[in-house]
Amino acid sequence: MPTTQQLQDFAQQVRRDIVRMVHAVKSGHPGGSLGCNEFLTVLYQEVMEYSTEFDMDGKNEDLFFLSNGHISPVFYSVLARSGFFPVEELATFRLLNTRLQGHPTTHDKLPGVRMASGSLGQGMSNAIGAAEAKKLNGDDKLVYSLHGDGELQEGQIWEAAMYAAGKNIDNYIATIDYNGQQIDGSTNDVLPMGDLKAKFEAFGWTVLDVEKGNDIDSIKAGLAEAKALTGKGKPVCVLLHTEMGNGIDFMMYTHAWHGKPPSDEQLAEALRQNPETLGDY
Template identity: 75%
Template sequence: MTLEQLQTHVQQTRRDIVRMVHAVNSGHPGGSLGCAEYFTALYGKVMDYSTDFNMDGIGEDLFFLSNGHISPVYYSILARFGFFPVEELNTFRKLDSRLQGHPTTHEGLPGVRIASGSLGQGLSVAIGAALAKKLNNDDKLVYSLHGDGELQEGQIWEALMFAAAKGVDNIISTIDYNGRQIDGDTKDVLDLGDLHAKMEAFGWLVLEEKEGNNLEKVIAILEKAKSETGKGKPVMIILHTEMGNGIDYMMGTHAWHGKAPNDEQLEKALAQNPVTELGDY
């Protein structure tokens, strides 16, 4: 898939996100928009996976979403890349839908391997999957995504310590570092300090990309991370993103962490991200 085609996916995913949360007046558009480039790069260019989904994932790369509240971007990407019909996005957060507000597994939604509503747990699961691949002599990789506010959960740091101590070098974890969480800026709620230095002190190989909403650079940092696997250390990407990216009135604030746009705000958002050749659901 060309860079231009991937950019088209990013734009259409933005439309999907705001339309989904608007339709049910609930959901988390801010972080979802900020990660549109990451998900597009991962599923459109970097990861080796099959849409013939099974929970074992033998012989393919695996992805685990830890900050499950950004489900709108996850669902859009899974649908747009062939895991389930795009039209199913119409059911987001509705009764009996497979597209719950936070991803779940009990409804059997293709592409989703863990329920991730409670923060802090995804890294532990991803490390377990990575160890299973090593035991099975499966040379594919495990990817995970985490919010920066999520790093305030203690379980994250236990998992970081374990992965380095056990040489889990077939995992690439990414931190969506937008500096904002539901209560405000992370520096005001609970400052993360020198995150790069902390990750290195915990024994991870750390890469950092300041332009996490530049699709080409996101692809490059993910490819660089792949080249660093298998060298005895787990790999961490600190990806600086903008919450609400692509919609001007949602950027620069934490206000859209978990708030849906009204009718007028939706129209403004869609005007800034015109429908693509992929079409709306």
């Protein structure tokens, strides 16, 4: 298992990748990518059991579905640095004919990508289907998904949540990026979410809060607890309290960086705050 320092170094390099990718094409979504960086780092570097010899069946390995597909920069960086495809390919982000589209797609068969996402609300349904398939096949591995909190304003999420509990999909862990921000402002201003823990519990889920959602050790402990709660008849929801733009001080505490690239000067400052650890692409 990697040490906490190794995971922090990995996450720091991913931060550099995110801002460089978005800056290069003057397009993309750095805020949420930075906020979910530590989670995906821990998930792929420590928690999930998977093969980088990727196939869509995913038999006898844990599966991950990214529902809030606009945070593709962090997803691509973590996949590349976990060995799914060459790190150098990150330089093709959002270019014409690239496999690294602004929102993940499956038609180019990019290793690690199991669904086309970006149209919010669909990832939970996809993940539940995969989890049911594992049960039918006698496969004891788990299915994970990630969702934005603003995404929970989509009705399909709650249809899927009702189904997962009703059908005892207990080999499934859904994590919510609970940062309180979305493209048009705070979730409380756009459409208040209310008590998310109470809502998921009312739908029949087991719910955990990870208050320090950008802290490596807290994420490790939270996911370990979530994993221990699988197999008990209920799906598991992790409410991960994160900070949009985490790790770059001028991008934090605001929704402004949801979908805005940094200028040349801002990129330089972001990179100054996050020196190379694993080497730039």
